[in-house]
Amino acid sequence: MENREEGIPLYFLTERLEFPPVEHANHEGLLAVGGDLSPERLLLAYKNGIFPWFNDDSLILWWSPDPRMVLFPEKIKISKSMRKVLRDGNFKLTQDTCFEKVLDQCAKVDRPGQEGTWITPEMKSAYLNLHEKGWAKSYEVWENGELVGGLYGVDLGHVFCGESMFSLQSNASKFAFIKMAQELQAKKYKLIDCQVHTEHLESLGAELIPRSEFLQLLQG
Numbered sequence: 001m002e003n004r005e006e007g008i009p010l011y012f013l014t015e016r017l018e019f020p021p022v023e024h025a026n027h028e029g030l031l032a033v034g035g036d037l038s039p040e041r042l043l044l045a046y047k048n049g050i051f052p053w054f055n056d057d058s059l060i061l062w063w064s065p066d067p068r069m070v071l072f073p074e075k076i077k078i079s080k081s082m083r084k085v086l087r088d089g090n091f092k093l094t095q096d097t098c099f100e101k102v103l104d105q106c107a108k109v110d111r112p113g114q115e116g117t118w119i120t121p122e123m124k125s126a127y128l129n130l131h132e133k134g135w136a137k138s139y140e141v142w143e144n145g146e147l148v149g150g151l152y153g154v155d156l157g158h159v160f161c162g163e164s165m166f167s168l169q170s171n172a173s174k175f176a177f178i179k180m181a182q183e184l185q186a187k188k189y190k191l192i193d194c195q196v197h198t199e200h201l202e203s204l205g206a207e208l209i210p211r212s213e214f215l216q217l218l219q220g
Helices: 039-047 080-088 099-108 121-132 172-186 199-203 211-218
Strands: 011-013 030-034 061-063 068-071 092-095 136-143 146-155 159-167 191-195 207-209
Touching (some): 039 121, 080 172, 092 172, 099 146, 099 159, 146 172
Antiparallel strands (some): 030 061, 146 159
């Protein structure tokens, strides 16, 4: 199928486990349509700088935007107010203790300009499957024994591909993100993939880099 507005082919995936070169994505980063959300396809996607993002009434859409929003863990920005939050010790961080709850809370987040959620039942099932296989991980933030924030993503061992975060208390998701960045820095991870630009991520130190540079870092 041809994207007539730009003259760029829009690839429809088949059962074959493959993706077109990411350079074929259109100006918005849309690369391909269709396929499935099997663990094998998802891992192939993340290892090649591609991720799924679609609404519940849509076909599966695969993206590889240029430029790419990333955080180099050593560049995490911690404001004075967040330094106080970290010192106070009101929040407690855990990892992989309630992945499904984090997924459900992320699905409930009201995002400007977005109707419904892209964390569809199909997506939830796919990431639960990845979690069971040890690839998808969550960070949870607790206050007085209650889950108040967290995030999840796909851990490639040298790059963490962030997917979504939520916060039920002020600064809870920031706390999770900062603590994760500090942990990944200590483990010598190259970067955290944040996918697309938001002011929130930029305030925490994330930056846009060319997709070609991102892919080089991704390949190790």
